Amino acid sequence: MPKPDYKEREQFSYENISERLHAKHWAHFPKHIDPTVSKLRPSRPCKVCRKNKKCSETTWECKRCKVPLHVPVCFEQYHTIEDY
Numbered sequence: 001m002p003k004p005d006y007k008e009r010e011q012f013s014y015e016n017i018s019e020r021l022h023a024k025h026w027a028h029f030p031k032h033i034d035p036t037v038s039k040l041r042p043s044r045p046c047k048v049c050r051k052n053k054k055c056s057e058t059t060w061e062c063k064r065c066k067v068p069l070h071v072p073v074c075f076e077q078y079h080t081i082e083d084y
């Protein structure tokens with residue numbers, strides 16, 4: 001993971017560090033589902049779409065939740081609607 005180029009040099013403190021790492025720790029990022037031996041571009045049913053009774057596959061998943069999701073719409077819904 002590349003280091004974010006924040007303007008933190010002037011206000012560098014332990015507090016800033018822990019806050020930044022905390023954010024990083026909880027952050028959710030989309031990533032492509034890892035290819036397998038049999039499937040170079042694997043796709044899985046999107047969790048949000050499945051809940052909405054739509055059958056739709058995606059090649060993306062949340063790196064943290066390990067849940068297949070379309071990017072960006074379903075990804076955002078999954079992380080902003082509490083009911084999921």
Ligand SMILES: [Zn+2]
Nearest residue numbers: 046049070074
């Ligand atoms: Zn979806």
Ligand SMILES: [Zn+2]
Nearest residue numbers: 028062064065
């Ligand atoms: Zn997530």
